[in-house]
Amino acid sequence: MGGARPADGARADGSGHRPTGTARGRWLTLGKDGRLTLYAPTDGGLLRWTERRPGGPQWTGPDFFPLAGLADLVVAQGADSYVHFFGRRPRPDAKGPGMDVVHALQYQTGRPVTEWRSLGNPYRNPEEGRQIGLPTAAVDSEGTVFVFLRNAGHGLQMRREQKDGKWGPWEDLKSAWLADGPIPAATSDGFVEVSVPSDRGLVQWRQEKPDGTFRSGQPMQLHALAGSGTAVETSPGRITYYWTDPNTAGVVAYRTGGWPVPVGGAPGDGALAALRAPLDGYDCTVLAQRGAGGTLLIGVCGTEAEHNGLWWSDTGVECTGDPALAQDGYGRVVVAVRGRDGGLLVARQDQGPGLTLAPDWTRL
Numbered sequence: 001m002g003g004a005r006p007a008d009g010a011r012a013d014g015s016g017h018r019p020t021g022t023a024r025g026r027w028l029t030l031g032k033d034g035r036l037t038l039y040a041p042t043d044g045g046l047l048r049w050t051e052r053r054p055g056g057p058q059w060t061g062p063d064f065f066p067l068a069g070l071a072d073l074v075v076a077q078g079a080d081s082y083v084h085f086f087g088r089r090p091r092p093d094a095k096g097p098g099m100d101v102v103h104a105l106q107y108q109t110g111r112p113v114t115e116w117r118s119l120g121n122p123y124r125n126p127e128e129g130r131q132i133g134l135p136t137a138a139v140d141s142e143g144t145v146f147v148f149l150r151n152a153g154h155g156l157q158m159r160r161e162q163k164d165g166k167w168g169p170w171e172d173l174k175s176a177w178l179a180d181g182p183i184p185a186a187t188s189d190g191f192v193e194v195s196v197p198s199d200r201g202l203v204q205w206r207q208e209k210p211d212g213t214f215r216s217g218q219p220m221q222l223h224a225l226a227g228s229g230t231a232v233e234t235s236p237g238r239i240t241y242y243w244t245d246p247n248t249a250g251v252v253a254y255r256t257g258g259w260p261v262p263v264g265g266a267p268g269d270g271a272l273a274a275l276r277a278p279l280d281g282y283d284c285t286v287l288a289q290r291g292a293g294g295t296l297l298i299g300v301c302g303t304e305a306e307h308n309g310l311w312w313s314d315t316g317v318e319c320t321g322d323p324a325l326a327q328d329g330y331g332r333v334v335v336a337v338r339g340r341d342g343g344l345l346v347a348r349q350d351q352g353p354g355l356t357l358a359p360d361w362t363r364l
Helices: none
Strands: 028-030 036-042 045-051 059-066 071-077 083-090 099-106 117-120 136-139 145-150 156-160 183-186 192-196 203-207 214-216 230-235 238-244 251-255 261-264 273-279 282-290 295-302 311-327 333-339 344-348
Touching: 028 311, 036 059, 036 071, 036 083, 036 333, 036 344, 071 136, 083 136, 099 145, 136 183, 136 192, 145 192, 156 192, 183 230, 183 238, 230 273, 261 295, 273 311, 273 333, 282 311, 282 333, 295 333, 311 344
Parallel strands: none
Antiparallel strands: 028 036, 036 045, 045 059, 071 083, 083 099, 099 117, 136 145, 145 156, 183 192, 192 203, 203 214, 230 238, 238 251, 251 261, 273 282, 282 295, 295 311, 311 333, 333 344
């Protein structure tokens, strides 16, 4: 790319860049205009592809939004459809914290991404700052953004965006022995909760009221493979978590106050993706995972009815990284993966009963 380099947050032609992996979180999003957008990390920034029209199948892009040193990209989206990007960025200044959490925002489908802003990290000491975990994020029903990360002492830190758009201070939510990869979730009635695997079992924090303080309970005798979890609201105010059980190497479903339900599967490393979507007139939950054999597996069950069975199918499509799920502008289920060759692949729900993916995958 010749000429002057665009400023951070500016859009440029990304045709010379290739994805270096998949983002974590919700890296396939649906905008208010009914168009899907797909995001991926690349050397020196972020790549974005956007549907030309609702329902596809043509896409524009990639657009490139540069940020030198960007790593560990995570994507979150709120009910307002704003898309938030978080990552970590090393700081070369030895007097600084050593590692920054950075944030950028896309307000509308196809519009520019804002400039990246540093959120710093909880520490003044560079050595401690370099030990922070991977950021994860949730957006409540009022659009307030929460970012969570494991701190240097293996406790949990949180920072939230305030109503005036400024960010509050880092808050230490305490605890210890936590693994990396908090699993945050927001409910339609305004609450945010976060679950984190630990050496002593799963620990959960919940707000006492919307935009309120977080309280945690004692570690539960539930164990999740670090980095495997995802969460989806399966009824008003109720979150279902899915993760890989390190003892059985299968997937489990869990709702607060209940018992974990084994749902099978053969997950590899990495996170599951979950989506609530109607299929044949029934309220269903769709799961996607990269299986132990390296191919994409799709599972379907009745929402909150995992005890009746979850049906898995192997697409045979080889992939790397974490898959993503979304509904398109016509309500069809769409799945995205990164192929073995590094390219991004997208498949859409085909006509017919149940959930069948169209045989022709779109390569971006």
